[in-house]
Amino acid sequence: MDKKILAIIGAGEGALPIITKAKEMGITTVAYGRNDSLAKDLVDIFVEENNFDIHFIAESCQKLHAVGVMPSSELSTEVAALVAHEAGLLGNEVEHGFGGKNKYFMRTKVAQLSSVKQPDFQLYNEGLSPTFPVVVKAVDACGKRGVSIAYNHEDLENAVKEAKENSSDGSALVEEYLKGGQEYSIARVSTK
Secondary structure, eight states, X not given: OOOOEEEEEOOSTTHHHHHXXXXXXXXXXXXXXXXXXXXXXXXXXXXXXXXXOHHHHHHHHHHHTOOEEEESSGGGHHHHHXXXXXXXXXXXXXXXXXXXXXXXXXXXXXXXXXXXXXXXXXXXXXXXXXXSSEEEEETTOOTTTTOEEESSHHHHHHHHHHHHHHSTTSOEEEEEOOTTOOOOOOOOOOOO
């Protein structure tokens, strides 16, 4: 049986744990990214390409006989889902692949789970008068862009402006600040 090939959209820091786990599992990796990408020399195959050229990446994956594709960050979630769909590969389905990038969407989904606690949250709207401090986030930016803490109304105004500038649809998410709380990030690779 031929060695399985996993395509990774992006070759930055987020690709490192994916590459490591794939190597442990005996899976060949191909990553698409810029020439100065951090993981460029760690993958088995590196293709210098615009991470958003869906057609090129889908064709390349087919030529390489990749069996699956995954994003390396929130930014490449949509592209990975579209490539998987176009190339007929294992990956996020298009109708579900975009939710992981939208923090408000994810908060509303997690709110339906009684076993997971999370801070109070809402989309920013004029006239909002929260209990300070609050965390303000760009709804769909990644890499902590557009994220800040507001301690008063002046801070809130500046934080919302920054969040909106970093959000693709101009939305800002306002969340309860949890002092001393722990932050967790979860990444998952699974097969059907």
